[in-house]
Amino acid sequence: MSYKLSICMMVKNEEIHIERCLESIKPIVDRTDVELIIVDTGSTDKTVSICKKYTDEVYFKEWFDDFSGMRNITISYATGEWIFILDADETMEKYDELEKFLDSEPNETLKNKTYSITGKNYTNLNNHDSYSIFPTMRLFRNDGNFRYEGTVHNQPRFSPPVGKLDIIIGHYGYVVNDKEIMDRKFNRTVALLEKELKSDPNNLYYLYQLAVSYNMHGEVRKSYEISSKIYNQFKKLDRDRQLMGFSVITNHLSNCMTLNRYNELIEASKLAINIRKDYIDGFYSLGRGYERLGNYSYAEKYYEKYLELCKNYEKLAISKDHSIALYRNNITDNMNVKLFLVTLYLDTEKYDKALLYLETLKYNISTIKLYISIFIKLKNYSEIFNLYEKIKDSDTEIISYFITYLENEILDLDFNEKKSIYNYFLNNDDEYSIYSNFMITDDLEVEKKCNLAKRIIDVKDRNNNDILVVPLSYLMLIKGFDLKLFSNMNKRVVFSCVNYFKENNYTELYLRLDEWLMNIDIRKLRIKEVSALKNLFESKLILLLNEYKGTGIKSFIKDNINMFDRYLEVGMIFINEIYNLNAITMKYELINDSESKFLFLMNIYRTNKSKGNTSVAFMYYKLAAQAYPDMADFLKEYIDIEV
Template sequence: MLLTIGMMVKNEEKHLKECLEALTPIRNELDTELVIIDTGSDDKTFEIAKKFTDKVYFHEWNDNFSEMRNTVISYAKGDWYFSLDGDEIINNPETIINFFKSGKHKKYNAGLVTQKNYTNLEENRFSKILVPRIFKNDEEFHFEGAVHNQPQYKKPIIALDTILDHYGYVTSDPELMERKFQRTSNILKDELEKDPENIYYWFQLSKSYNMHKDQEDGLEAIETAYEVAQKNNIDLRKRIYIYIQLSKMYLVNNRYKMSEKIAKEALSVKDGYVDLYYYMARAQLMQGKKEKALVNFKEYINLINNYDQTNSKIDTAVDDETMGNYNIAYRFIVALAADLEIETDYAINSAFKIDIDSQLQYAIHPFI
């Protein structure tokens, strides 16, 4: 068998049917199997899954994501393994079909796909990150880490054009967000008791607090990550995500000078990150540094327009959270240009690129 599509699910009835239907072209064109492990659903997840495959199994949840994912792998018979979640929908399945049918898979041991994480559907807010999801199912392939688990695999790896639309963090669903926060934050706290200098777990705890609107706790967690990294001489050039989260948390806690400082520090270490320019521009705007804010909003837009060539796209550890904020950036560009009475042509062109009515109304006001 060529490919196992493996999934670990719990209470995924909202998106599971669409998720599994989107796999139909892959399953029709390639020699595949679909293996699903349910870890304790009390909705219609199990029934939906059974309509698509007879390889649905139950394993009780044990607060360890990697152990559950490795259990799914233990059922896999495919030479390759595609890891998918029940709230993800493959946007362009032909990219995976072509990867195998072209024979390109024979040159690689793993494949990266783009995960498009929606946070607000009404405002088209999303982030993007390259994630490894397709693996040669050899003796070395497995997952590690109790939460935010990391796949272990051999190189070389190829970046595919595959896009996974992910709906697991849509903030307009408060019940879902609360459930995920309690689950994830509790596991992270347990892991940090065992390993208090794990900066990745401090970073993830900060993100969890931020999504839960516990902003002071989120800042404290990422400050701890940064301080531990400094104390232990950890090279943050390979962990730019620490800088990005720290700049963001200073921003949301109204500490604009520190947000700007950290963004500048990060960009001096490694340039080309979408979020850093956006957070720096917002921080400068709040400090009244209008000219600098305009310059950095424009650079943010430039990086968005040339995303495939940026460090943001290449860095698989960075989830570019501000990818969907271009409408807001255009709005500020228009307002700043009008206020400063400079770059009027650029501002007007920017206004025409806004695709959300509420932001457009703000943008065109200075020219009416």
């Protein structure tokens, strides 16, 4: 059978990648005019068995330390009119145009002998917006002349003319979490490069690949030593040779940036953009260098040029230059530059320019903050409400942050300004609407205000817990303390409430809190109420520690040791309920929360002390103090009294 396309791969021990790769090309391979050729060079894992699920054309050839030679062997099996080169750690993300190409008439496909596509080198497995981008030759006419050259980083030798197809492949080879695999690849590549450099020690391309290898392996200082040598040689070349070998200095920019060598970064970037006016990474690097040196006007100038080039990337000559990878033409870097510029324009009161960039970004915690800041500066309160309307059905975290940040930003505004903002939210049927009603209701309308406070507390599936603090505090000032009200609050909200009593003219309430806490009958409490009581005791003790910190006054420790003792008593009940200490044996190292670990260890301390195991008990006392250092002073006084 004659094929129109042969997809050629060489593989070795790629079980962590290969299935993802082959699944991505399955719609193409399932065509009757496409064959998949895989040459295995000595896998000892499951690579071969996985490959055989997708093709019968799996061949074996022992590795002989020559990437191009091995690549040429894979090509020799190809019977298709065209050859597509793919690696096991890649995926085909966009292939519509490849299918159109395969379905086109022969005279259409004969226009070019080689085609370039787009590659993405991912730099973070958890963030597909972070990548470098590069044009790469992957589709070649199978005319007998196409081959690869170069022992290590194999380069295709192809025939013109060259066209471009809108195909995207993603490369995952640089984000493998398996250190053993990465070390093996690194050692293999470095050994081959050093072998080549022995016979040609000043070969800039091999030096560049060596610097890249050390950079990707995390040895940035070693990479910098090599890239500096390359850069110094590169500067001495004539302009034509600089243009031809431009890619060899790109790694030097990355090294200078990572090592905070900003003056060197600026110097190298200026040379780079002088050679190539469309070098996107050069303008990004200049912006970054000047930003870090505090020269924001120059940072603004070069960042704006960077964004302009990114926007017009497809029209730039560099987009068709397969020898140059661009590391900064990606969503993450683009977003970070825009956020910097928005912040800069906000600080310099250029609000229109700030909004211009801000409106090109997705709604997230960073952008929500900036929108609110700008609208408050402009006193454009209706836009704050409009923003809320746009995001209210999105991620709960974003809604919560919106509310928290807005409340912090309007904290120092006078009541009339706050009321102007709250008025926009009154007619919504949600928690912030109720809260806004509460905040504009006069304190003299006690019953109405108390009812609104109860409604806020009773909201189920609440987006934001911070707005509980003021209504809860008001309710307790009017109605008195109620442990049940605290039982549905997390630790942070409880602390915020107690701190609010202390800091916001609720001094009487704050002083009454101690007596109320000490007189609660803990024998009648449910576990949620025990948890709330524990959180209240902890909050009060932490606030005391913060109040006297740095004053040299230690008497407050003795004065409040009974409260600490009560805190431990309640904490022991809680920890026994949560971890069921009578039924299980648990390693305290596995407990992440410092307070829970502290209480767990104090429980072991008490158990051993009651059995007369004094030395073991003392060991756990020391571990408890290490687990929760904030309580160490109280704990020392407590132990001294016990002894």
